[in-house]
Amino acid sequence: MSSKSIPEQRLQEKFTETFEKRPLNTVLRRLGERFDITIILDNRVGDKAKTEVSVAFRNDVTLWGALRILAEMADLRAVLVDGVVFVTTPASADAFSKKS
Numbered sequence: 001m002s003s004k005s006i007p008e009q010r011l012q013e014k015f016t017e018t019f020e021k022r023p024l025n026t027v028l029r030r031l032g033e034r035f036d037i038t039i040i041l042d043n044r045v046g047d048k049a050k051t052e053v054s055v056a057f058r059n060d061v062t063l064w065g066a067l068r069i070l071a072e073m074a075d076l077r078a079v080l081v082d083g084v085v086f087v088t089t090p091a092s093a094d095a096f097s098k099k100s
Contacts, residue, residue: 011067045087064085067087076089077089
């Protein structure tokens with residue numbers, strides 16, 4: 001059996017999908033449903049959750065890379081916490097990094 005958990009394996013999958021001027025929270029929800037993983041958008045990010053993003057992923061980036069890019073587009077950060085992707089403020093992401 002692999003030492004990686006199912007969510008961690010899914011984060012390494014490459015995929016194709018396009019989003020045009022879609023709110024970040026909608027895109028994150030769609031990707032979470034598509035890959036059957038939990039993605040939590042921190043309530044403290046406020047209006048940044050509604051930041052419109054336009055991206056075209058062409059099977060050349062992993063889901064984890066895509067999530068980090070999407071978060072960055074809204075001045076946020078994605079961190080992996082016990083198999084869950086948590087999209088939060090840079091300060092909160094730094095705090096998680098220091099705890100791990």
